[in-house]
Amino acid sequence: MTIALDLDDAVATITIDRPAKLNALDYATIDALTRTLDDLESDAAIRAVILTGAGDRAFSAGADIGDLARSIAGGRDRALREIVRRGQGLTRRIEEFPKPVIVAVNGLAYGGGCEVTEAAPLAIASERATFAKPEITLGFPPPFGGTQRLPRHVGRKRGLELVLTGDPIDATRAAELGIVNTVVAHDELLPAARALAARVVRHSPAAVRACLAAVTRGINVPIDEGLAVEAAWFAAALPEHGVPEGVGHFLARR
Numbered sequence: 432m433t434i435a436l437d438l439d440d441a442v443a444t445i446t447i448d449r450p451a452k453l454n455a456l457d458y459a460t461i462d463a464l465t466r467t468l469d470d471l472e473s474d475a476a477i478r479a480v481i482l483t484g485a486g487d488r489a490f491s492a493g494a495d496i497g498d499l500a501r502s503i504a505g506g507r508d509r510a511l512r513e514i515v516r517r518g519q520g521l522t523r524r525i526e527e528f529p530k531p532v533i534v535a536v537n538g539l540a541y542g543g544g545c546e547v548t549e550a551a552p553l554a555i556a557s558e559r560a561t562f563a564k565p566e567i568t569l570g571f572p573p574p575f576g577g578t579q580r581l582p583r584h585v586g587r588k589r590g591l592e593l594v595l596t597g598d599p600i601d602a603t604r605a606a607e608l609g610i611v612n613t614v615v616a617h618d619e620l621l622p623a624a625r626a627l628a629a630r631v632v633r634h635s636p637a638a639v640r641a642c643l644a645a646v647t648r649g650i651n652v653p654i655d656e657g658l659a660v661e662a663a664w665f666a667a668a669l670p671e672h673g674v675p676e677g678v679g680h681f682l683a684r685r
């Protein structure tokens with residue numbers, strides 16, 4: 432099995448476990464990650480997901496180039512089906528997952544490793560982490576959303592600098608660009624990710640889901656459409672009857 436899963440109270444930690452291959456994501460690993468996400472989504476006891484890589488060198492060196500080569504050798508239709516549609520669907524899944532996915536970047540995050548970090552709602556980097564979009568060196572643009580999310584989040588010129596050069600940036604620069612929320616000492620990475628998860632899961636699942644969805648589905652639409660998204664998810668967070676638990680707690684304080 433090339434992923435490991437640890438369940439600790441309300442938080443699940445998924446570890447990509449192919450350290451000899453710098454946690455490159457072959458199709459078997461991608462499919463295992465997808466199945467795990469399915470299970471975690473339906474497990475009401477799980478309220479947040481941490482995704483990290485095994486070892487100290489890599490979060491993920493991206494797609495397994497051997498698998499990519501086999502898909503591409505099979506022709507454009509096979510490459511589009513096996514790489515682009517599969518991958519765009521998966522990173523979109525992470526982006527829209529109804530529970531917070533926190534990427535804990537424990538090393539290099541290249542290609543798909545960088546795209547997964549871009550798609551996740553929250554990310555913390557080890558001070559040793561580096562980020563790159565080397566797909567251009569392989570002869571194609573990033574196919575898992577990497578040409579779409581990054582420029583939207585960091586601006587066209589800063590996004591294009593990463594996509595067009597393929598050059599790595601360090602964790603500090605990634606934090607400056609907003610690719611990650613914060614940078615911590617290497618040994619503090621998982622404790623920091625767990626602490627962030629704890630700060631979120633202390634709130635009601637309905638409120639967390641509504642906040643995630645309102646931001647994710649509203650961020651790229653015109654403001655009036657975004658306000659309609661916000662209104663819909665405000666309504667979705669309210670109970671059928673009475674007031675939300677947090678309102679009741681506040682009013683009952685005295």
Ligand SMILES: CCCCCCCCCCCCC[C@H](O)CC(=O)SCCNC(=O)CCNC(=O)[C@H](O)C(C)(C)COP(=O)(O)OP(=O)(O)OC[C@H]1O[C@@H](n2cnc3c(N)ncnc32)[C@H](O)[C@@H]1OP(=O)(O)O
Binds near residue numbers: 455521522539574
């Ligand atoms: C919660 C659920 C989450 C769901 C997540 C799933 C989302 C799907 C995302 C995956 C697909 C995204 C598609 C993406 O847009 C396209 C790509 O990612 S293309 C690949 C991009 N990556 C690269 O180009 C990096 C390639 N690697 C390198 O350049 C170098 O390895 C390095 C990173 C610079 C490190 O160099 P070195 O330190 O010298 O180490 P080695 O090169 O010797 O590597 C060690 C070992 O690992 C093997 N390896 C490294 N990278 C890959 C790889 N991408 N694919 C396959 N194998 C890789 C390398 O061959 C060595 O193995 P060995 O030869 O020793 O057997």
